[in-house]
Amino acid sequence: MKELVRYLLENMYLDFQGEISLETVRGFLREDDGKEARALLAKLIEDKGVDEMLITLADCLKDHIATGVSDKVVKEQLMLYAES
Secondary structure, three states: OHHHHHHHHHHOOOOOOOOOOHHHHHHHHOOOOOHHHHHHHHHHHHOOOOHHHHHHHHHHHHOOOOOOOOHHHHHHHHHHHHHO
């Protein structure tokens, strides 16, 4: 059973439902004047959209499935993406 659980956790993947665009993200960040929000928006503009962010975020969050994906973990991963 342990091997099956390990296999399933290692081969699980995350995906995001719904449509999200750069304009949608701008809307979410419109009221946030913080350094982190500006850095993320700058990175998304540099990348010409959110596709790369979503792929990277899903891949990084996969490592946290076993321990839990929380608001804090998602924010940390978004900041790491923005700084890359």
